[in-house]
């Protein structure tokens with residue numbers, strides 16, 4: 205096979221860090237090539253250079269033998285390079301076809317565009333209705349819009365940055381079929397993911413990055429997931445510690461919590477009830493968009509709840525805002541790390557003060573004691589192995605996984621009575637995800653109640669004592685994790701409560 209893309213000696217420096225350090229590798233024509241590496245290893249920077257979003261300081265690229273140095277994404281697209289991002293950029297109020305048209309330089313008439321979308325979606329097995337409103341679509345369907353948008357450009361190279369983190373197992377299977385078909389037709393695929401088992405079934409080549417440098421190449425089909433992880437990290441991974449746990453008193457009680465949908469595309473919470481005990485981890489699973497964000501914001505106090513519906517250690521906090529709930533010991537970590545959990549342009553010190561000021565004694569006569577705030581940011585960085593030049597770095601300059609470690613660490617180290625987190629290891633590499641899970645389990649072992657909302661079933665089964673499913677804003681009765689079978693989980697996620705039939 206010939207090489208479609210060749211990269212030679214590519215270097216990109218940021219203040220205090222070399223994100224890519226003399227990176228060289230090649231992607232074969234029709235190959236599905238994985239980029240592997242821990243958080244901050246430089247994967248996103250590398251694909252941004254290929255897509256014309258970031259200019260390298262040194263190095264060259266060749267596409268199909270010709271010199272390639274895109275000045276912007278438009279030039280990259282013109283050369284046949286397309287990219288599907290982790291975060292979608294779609295307008296919820298517009299239709300699929302309208303969204304696709306908006307991204308095109310020279311969009312055809314709407315009727316023709318709808319026809320082409322239908323053709324592409326049928327050819328590649330990506331079910332999509334061009335007239336559907338994007339706001340009504342699942343995360344997997346939204347991703348299909350982005351993929352179809354790329355395929356309409358007839359790309360030679362398709363870059364995908366962590367495409368499966370928002371998908372159900374069924375949607376992952378559909379995506380892999382599509383990617384294999386594309387590769388079979390000669391399109392090359394550059395694939396970033398932390399899910400090593402997925403890489404082993406999908407990809408036929410892999411480049412491993414560590415600290416911005418290429419540390420190895422391999423055929424992932426012939427390399428075990430453990431070996432891949434070890435080559436990424438450079439050391440052997442510690443197996444998670446087994447814990448012993450004893451559930452204590454009820455620390456958080458939610459009863460009859462109903463709230464209307466926050467907006468046109470939100471989900472209403474319907475009579476949600478749960479009891480969380482000290483020392484316990486309760487896992488809440490569910491497909492994205494079934495009320496996860498709404499449950500977190502109701503518990504955080506971003507939206508107030510009906511009187512008597514949320515009790516912390518027996519006290520009604522339903523009408524208290526976030527600051528009072530924090531003071532009382534209920535802390536939360538939302539899913540969206542950049543913008544919700546952290547302010548992108550603020551330093552880590554300032555972000556540490558944002559949620560930690562009260563509980564970490566940073567307030568002096570109403571003013572923040574910045575030395576203390578910096579001290580706390582340093583503590584989080586050290587305890588959670590956050591890779592950054594220091595606490596003065598802006599939140600946005602951290603790689604996704606490192607910022608995630610920071611925002612989770614910031615809450616865990618505030619010694620909460622109850623911690624509620626949504627997607628705590630989203631986009632986090634295997635070693636860091638294990639560290640975050642361990643920290644949550646340790647927090648519970650120390651006597652806190654921990655509620656983890658996640659779409660990662662393996663994660664929930666690994667760390668939770670009990671498991672409940674969120675479906676269309678309703679929470680099932682929690683079941684001890686040890687009693688669960690995959691079939692039962694499937695029924696719970698589909699909305700079957702007790703012996704009722706699933707309504708799909």
Ligand SMILES: Nc1ncnc2c1ncn2[C@@H]1O[C@H](COP(=O)(O)OP(=O)(O)OP(=O)(O)O)[C@@H](O)[C@H]1O
Nearest residue numbers: 218223243244245246247248249601602603604605
């Ligand atoms: N705009 C920026 N300004 C300053 N530093 C940056 C910027 N973008 C990336 N970096 C730094 O470059 C390094 C590589 O980051 P990059 O996002 O490429 O890593 P990654 O491998 O994609 O990580 P993750 O898996 O966490 O997404 C990190 O140390 C990061 O902090």
